[in-house]
Amino acid sequence: MTLTSALQLDSIKARVIGAFAVAVVLHGAGTALIPGYSAPFAIRAMLVIASLLAVASIGQTLVVILGGIDLSIPFVIGFANVVAAQLYGQGWHFALVCVVVFGLAALIGAFNGALSRGLNLHPLIVTLGVGMIVQGLVLIWTKGFPSGSAPKAVSAFVSIGGSFGPLPVPALIPALLILTVLIVLVLERTPYGRRLYALGSNPGAAPYALINPLRIWTATFAASSVFAAMAGILLLGFTGSAYGDVGQPYLFQTIAAVVVGGTALVGGRGSFIGTIAGVLVLTEINTLLIGLNFSPAAVQSAFGAIILLLVSLYGRERHFRSTV
Amino acid sequence: MTRIFGRYGFAIAILVVLLIANLVMNPARFAPGNWGTLLGLAAPLIGAALASTPVILAGRGGIDISVGPVMGLVSAVVIKVLYLDAGLASPFILWPAALLVGAAIGAFNGFMATVVRVQPIVATLGTYLILGGLTLTILPAPIGPAPDWLKAMAGAWSFLPLGIIAALWWALCRTPFHGQLMAVGSDDRAAYTAGVPVTLTRFLAYVLTGVLAGAAGMMLTALIGSADPKVGANYTLIAIAAVALGGVSLAGGRGGLLGAAIGAVDIFLLQSLLTAFNVSTYVLQVAYGTILVAAVVLIALQDRSAKRSHA
Amino acid sequence: MPDLSMRIRDLTLRPGAAAVSTQISGGEIVGLAGLDGHGQDVFLRSLAGLERNQAAVDLQGNSIASFRDAEKNAVVYVPRDRRSTGIFPGLSILDNFAIATPGRDRRGLLISAKARRARYEDWKERLQIKAPSPDAPITALSGGNQQKVLLARALARDPKVLLLNDPTRGVDVATRLVLYDLFRDLAAQGMALVILSSEIEEILVLCNRVLVFRDHALAAEISGAAMRTDTVIAAMFGRQA
Numbered sequence A: 001m002t003l004t005s006a007l008q009l010d011s012i013k014a015r016v017i018g019a020f021a022v023a024v025v026l027h028g029a030g031t032a033l034i035p036g037y038s039a040p041f042a043i044r045a046m047l048v049i050a051s052l053l054a055v056a057s058i059g060q061t062l063v064v065i066l067g068g069i070d071l072s073i074p075f076v077i078g079f080a081n082v083v084a085a086q087l088y089g090q091g092w093h094f095a096l097v098c099v100v101v102f103g104l105a106a107l108i109g110a111f112n113g114a115l116s117r118g119l120n121l122h123p124l125i126v127t128l129g130v131g132m133i134v135q136g137l138v139l140i141w142t143k144g145f146p147s148g149s150a151p152k153a154v155s156a157f158v159s160i161g162g163s164f165g166p167l168p169v170p171a172l173i174p175a176l177l178i179l180t181v182l183i184v185l186v187l188e189r190t191p192y193g194r195r196l197y198a199l200g201s202n203p204g205a206a207p208y209a210l211i212n213p214l215r216i217w218t219a220t221f222a223a224s225s226v227f228a229a230m231a232g233i234l235l236l237g238f239t240g241s242a243y244g245d246v247g248q249p250y251l252f253q254t255i256a257a258v259v260v261g262g263t264a265l266v267g268g269r270g271s272f273i274g275t276i277a278g279v280l281v282l283t284e285i286n287t288l289l290i291g292l293n294f295s296p297a298a299v300q301s302a303f304g305a306i307i308l309l310l311v312s313l314y315g316r317e318r319h320f321r322s323t324v
Numbered sequence B: 001m002t003r004i005f006g007r008y009g010f011a012i013a014i015l016v017v018l019l020i021a022n023l024v025m026n027p028a029r030f031a032p033g034n035w036g037t038l039l040g041l042a043a044p045l046i047g048a049a050l051a052s053t054p055v056i057l058a059g060r061g062g063i064d065i066s067v068g069p070v071m072g073l074v075s076a077v078v079i080k081v082l083y084l085d086a087g088l089a090s091p092f093i094l095w096p097a098a099l100l101v102g103a104a105i106g107a108f109n110g111f112m113a114t115v116v117r118v119q120p121i122v123a124t125l126g127t128y129l130i131l132g133g134l135t136l137t138i139l140p141a142p143i144g145p146a147p148d149w150l151k152a153m154a155g156a157w158s159f160l161p162l163g164i165i166a167a168l169w170w171a172l173c174r175t176p177f178h179g180q181l182m183a184v185g186s187d188d189r190a191a192y193t194a195g196v197p198v199t200l201t202r203f204l205a206y207v208l209t210g211v212l213a214g215a216a217g218m219m220l221t222a223l224i225g226s227a228d229p230k231v232g233a234n235y236t237l238i239a240i241a242a243v244a245l246g247g248v249s250l251a252g253g254r255g256g257l258l259g260a261a262i263g264a265v266d267i268f269l270l271q272s273l274l275t276a277f278n279v280s281t282y283v284l285q286v287a288y289g290t291i292l293v294a295a296v297v298l299i300a301l302q303d304r305s306a307k308r309s310h311a
Numbered sequence C: 001m002p003d004l005s006m007r008i009r010d011l012t013l014r015p016g017a018a019a020v021s022t023q024i025s026g027g028e029i030v031g032l033a034g035l036d037g038h039g040q041d042v043f044l045r046s047l048a049g050l051e052r053n054q055a056a057v058d059l060q061g062n063s064i065a066s067f068r069d070a071e072k073n074a075v076v077y078v079p080r081d082r083r084s085t086g087i088f089p090g091l092s093i094l095d096n097f098a099i100a101t102p103g104r105d106r107r108g109l110l111i112s113a114k115a116r117r118a119r120y121e122d123w124k125e126r127l128q129i130k131a132p133s134p135d136a137p138i139t140a141l142s143g144g145n146q147q148k149v150l151l152a153r154a155l156a157r158d159p160k161v162l163l164l165n166d167p168t169r170g171v172d173v174a175t176r177l178v179l180y181d182l183f184r185d186l187a188a189q190g191m192a193l194v195i196l197s198s199e200i201e202e203i204l205v206l207c208n209r210v211l212v213f214r215d216h217a218l219a220a221e222i223s224g225a226a227m228r229t230d231t232v233i234a235a236m237f238g239r240q241a
Helices: A002-033 A040-065 A073-089 A094-118 A123-142 A152-158 A172-189 A191-201 A213-239 A250-260 A272-291 A296-314 B002-025 B032-057 B067-085 B091-115 B120-138 B148-152 B159-172 B176-186 B188-193 B198-224 B232-245 B257-276 B281-310 C040-047 C067-072 C093-098 C113-127 C143-155 C173-188 C200-206 C229-236
Strands: C005-011 C020-025 C029-034 C057-059 C075-078 C161-165 C192-196 C209-214 C217-223
Touching (some): A002 A272, A002 A296, A040 A213, A040 A250, A073 A213, A094 A213, A123 B281, A172 A191, A172 A272, A296 B120, B002 B281, B032 B176, B032 B198, B032 B232, B032 B257, B067 B091, B176 B188, C067 C075, C113 C143, C113 C173, C173 C200, C192 C200
Antiparallel strands (some): C005 C020, C005 C057
């Protein structure tokens, strides 16, 4: 009993380390097989793409630790992308644009969380429904043709060719590192973080331990939407113009990153460092397969197969009998 | 009857309202002579919703998001590989082939989810990506036509595949499998202690979902009269929405194919009505989302008040 | 400090059942007995504000009508089923101990690992918790030690009234003796303890007074020399001793 449980905790660390190891191996393979794979520009490109996915995956990580799932992330990304461009294009100050976009995103997420928890609805359906509504409303507002663009500062912030002081990477990379440290501190060292894990680990015991499930669900889903909106604005800087479907690839990629990073979808376990490892693995796989001249279709298939392989290796659930 | 109505009440109420609205707004389209065509139009969504149901009923996070891509792959295999390349046109070859493809993918999903024990949404996400790529490799661009008998299944003969599925499900509900499926879905530990083969039952639910997805793929092929590698995947999420709308609990163990079908018809009728109003697809999108959220909220409130009146 | 007293006035445990009235004072250990499902569980949960209690419960004049009221007035409830409503299985022993009182360890914005550890070590000593390392998962502990951690979690909230729902269920004999000593200590310091137990022996050994429930009503209130196995059992079955 003692031994298996100790192994259980350690296995989470092992998964995270395993995911990082896979990323390193993939990178080694890429460098060996593809000329220029480790060239500075290629690495910078990978880091930027990985960072954008990492920002989009923050919310999914929090929500999955809670035992939920958030399918509204791609829709909120698209919403933020389009609304930010549109408002900025109409001459709003960009700080005000951000306040409005993040505020609305927080409301969307809070609604998702409060409704799912309050009425005990499956968050998959609630976030899907709310996501569809949000996307539809944005389309109606822009009549399907979003306009506007990102301020130069945002574009420079995420530009692959950008630099940050003496560092040869855009400011996005150090910013993400700081954000990662903050997220880890919040999860590990604040009452909110500990309650998040506790609630995900055993919702039935939470109220007796003075944890308010409704409040935590509301706050966590709100945070998820805010980070999705952040990704949407960063993507606006990255691509240069607004596009409502820009978030769609992130629907499954955020879930895949979380799971490959060793966070179980049953709640109560996982870490954002793991998600970062998952993000690196996914980015490496993608870059490697494209570099090997696979067709987009073959890249997609191989992507799916590798996710299945990785998760079969270390993402297995316990047998339901062991929970009897 | 009251029990059935209780669970599906909201979906049925919407159905009636939408049907009347459609009849008033668009009598020509809804004339009896057109029913075959109408059903053919709704069939792929109904099929996808039916396919999504068994794994959801089986509980413990059971879900199959590869239903849409299975439909796309079946379409590509049947039209491109078997009909156009190999010259096989008989329904008695193409239908079994479609169902077999579905069953094989269902078995793979079932193996991953129940034996390897990868979380269902992740396992079927992997399959989703693999199948999407495979379909595009087999069929880079839309191709046609479909055999005439298959196209007829989107018209006058559209009731046939759905009728057969309904009959088979009705029969299945009278075998021990149905009871076991619901038992596993509502409480797998209790079912296990009661001697139900939990893993096998769940595995079979995935196979059943695969077979039904294969059938839905044929209905999709019939409707578009050709094979298109891109349309299948779109059905996944809207089908799950239809299932939830139809009162099937995503926690498992509650609901059935009838509810899923009603949910799908609701979405189809809504689509049809808004199209008649000449409303943009954007509004349609908002309407889908609103109806979906409203439905699950109302079902939850209904369950809650039912529980209270029992207590 | 005025003497602690929790008053229960005309509390009905089920529509139609006779109302229950009693008083529980600081320094007392009150036992709840009865056949399973005869109302003692509802009574205990009512004291914790977890059941609708018609505002029949108050502590020093402050009504305990909700779980939040209980929280504010330092009325602490320890549930029966450790596994489904007690422990957080994925979390460490430390987390499981500190989860209800995380604010106490906060220095600035962050939880101080050192403060938390020190607080845990105090309770570990006092409850004689046998645990490998505080960072080990809670599931690495025996049932008895898990229960001690849960008690430490509850006691960390400085309860005035401690409501225990079958606290020694599935706990080994050695641990029971430790817990009995602890409960007596707490009572001696002025805390009021209400203990629901499925074992009559335990109530006889531990409690000053026993409330016996039958058909969701108070069948008997026994204390002193009259508190014997035969009297309690007779009351449980609705007979005269």
